Amino acid sequence: MYIIVKNAHLTIIALTFIFFIINFTLMMKGSSRVNNKLLKIGPHILYTLFVCTAVYMLSVNPLINLYPIVNGWVPSKLAGLVIYVLSITFALKWAKSTLWRITGLISVIFWLVMTIRLGFSDRLKFKNMDAYIDQGQSIVVAII
8 A cells, every 4th residue: 555655646746747837838828728727726636635645655654764753854855845836836926027937947846856856865875875975975075
C-alpha cells in the first residue's frame, strides 16, 4: 500500500506542475481558456491529495527510522511546498508584467527542484556517506 501511495504522491507532484505550465502558457497567450473550471479547481484538489498522501507516507513509512520533524526534514519540505505554491500564485495572479511572470516561473521551477532534491537527500546521505564526506572536504578546500 505504501508504494501505491508513494507513486500517487509523485504523480500528483507532476500533475500540479503540468497544471501550472498549462495555466501559465494560456495566461501568457491571453487566452480565455484560463478561466476554465477544471484549470481553476484542479490544482486545489491536487494540493489536497498531495498533503493527504504526504501525511500518510510520513505516518506509515517503513524506511524512515529517523525523527523527520526533529532533524528538520519535514519542516523543510513543508516550507518548500509553501514557497512553491506562493511562487505559483505570484506567477499566475500577483505579477502584472511579463518580466515578473517569467521571474515567478523561474521561482516555481527552482523551488520544485529544491524540494524534490530534499526528498532524496536522506536516502542519498546514508547510501554513500563516504562520498559525501569526500565531496564536502573537496568543496571546503576549493573555497579556501
